[in-house]
Amino acid sequence: MTLVILALLIWLVAWWANVRLAETGARAARYAVPVIFGLTILVMWELIVRGLEVSPVILPAPTAIADRFAASLGTLWIDFVQTVVKGAFTGYAMGCSAAVLAAIIIDRSPFLTRGLLPVGNFVAALPIIGVAPIMVMWFGFDWQSKAAVVVVMVFFPMLVNTVAGLRDTDSMQRDLMRTYGASYWQTLLKLRLPAAMPFIFNGLKIATTLALIGAIVAEFFGSPIKGMGFRISTSVGQLAIDMVWAEIVVAAIVGSGFYGGVALLEKAVTFWHPSQRGRA
């Protein structure tokens, strides 16, 4: 019981510190406040799990998860390569580039654009994840089927965003290119694609999460004896919940890192856009 009371005390102290920090408005506070908040949650989790003696089958303590993580680095790495590098990244690259190419082709015909945008928007909102069993049936249990699910999942959000981005130039800019005597390809490469970049990156960022979800879910429908989705479903069956949490930690790190990487790239490519200007 003392541990639980200690946890509440730590919460109060940390929250008071955060309130004070937030009031200062210092630049360092922007990073310190969320970090303190996260750490407090972790410490409270640890103390409450120990204090109330929660069964590790329900919720293991953070230290137990860290132990398991350190002990099974090899397994986690194999799963990471299988699911993320082979499944998610391959599918992400193929799906996104296919969608951008398709958008450029569609964009040449206003008729197709008007027809495909509503359809694409609708399909992007559907539970596409349901194609996972079909893809496993077509491409077998290995990573190819996972990559195929990812391709289908990222394609439509990416297509809709790119088509919208390609339409984002105004007639004044296009007229300027025409007075320069620019050809279609010159206009595309020098004006319209750069102008579409904020939209394209919006699509790329949405697709990062979808890619990981697709690759993991597809493994629930059949996989070789490695991969994050496989490990999660078998570990749940064995009640090895600490292993599940270790995989969740991997997924969280990969998910945030993937998203952060694309966001950094966006900052470098679209430095001219109002949403990026004025940020350090």
Next chain:
Amino acid sequence: MRNALPVLTVVGVIVVIWYIAAIWMNSTWALQMAERLGRDMEFTDLVVATMTQDRPLVAAPHQVVVALWDGVFGHAVTSKRSFVYHGFVTLEATLWGFALGIVIGVGLAIAIVHSRAVDMSVMPWAVISQTVPIVALAPMIVVVANAVGVEDRLLPKAIISAYLSFFPVLVSMVSGLRAPNQMQLDLLKTYGANRSQVFWKLRLPASLPYFFASLKVAIAASLIGAIVGELPTGAINGLGARMLIGSQFGQPLIMWAALFAAAILAGILIIAVGTIQRAADRRMGVAR
């Protein structure tokens, strides 16, 4: 309505491509069968053979329509073979998750707008929470719910739905509650309004268009959450479970039909939320 013709054309082209894919992908099996029987196959025979398989690689559109029709109208709505029954199971989880997501999203947004400390602590973690693939958590939420003694599968599915749907509501509500400009806030200050009066009479009404706009995204996310919640958990009821059963017991037609049933459910939900949004916009005097 201006877009009706282009949209119909695109849908028509997709159906044609689908038929061609069905003929192409199913032909291998059909040719093997013909060879085994020692028969030659004309092209027309081949086309017929690819359209009528029980376990096709690609179910032809009309087969899906038949399976869907049978699933919706062929059985009593309480039957375990009826898509209406499974659709309602999924819909129930979707709506509970949607409601929970709205409560969490709006609640957090109110706290964030009123306290800088909450804003700075919670907002970065809310963003990070959406980059974590929820499916990694899904099987565990179900096991924990079981261990704690929650027997039915509604709650874990609703939690997964809420996890996916609270974020769009949160982001929109934060912008919505911050939408009143300085002049409007100053006016209320000259009236001597306190914080709760500013909230009820200015911030909340100003945020409603943002709120309704976010619901469309949230309901789609919520349905995806409910279906994902059914996949890895050995559920036997719900559209996601139908897909899983179709895949594991070699009944691809059920799998295809369940996929389209889920798509139709998504369409109905999005249209319903869109109608509510338009009605609300009209009442709020937002020009469309």
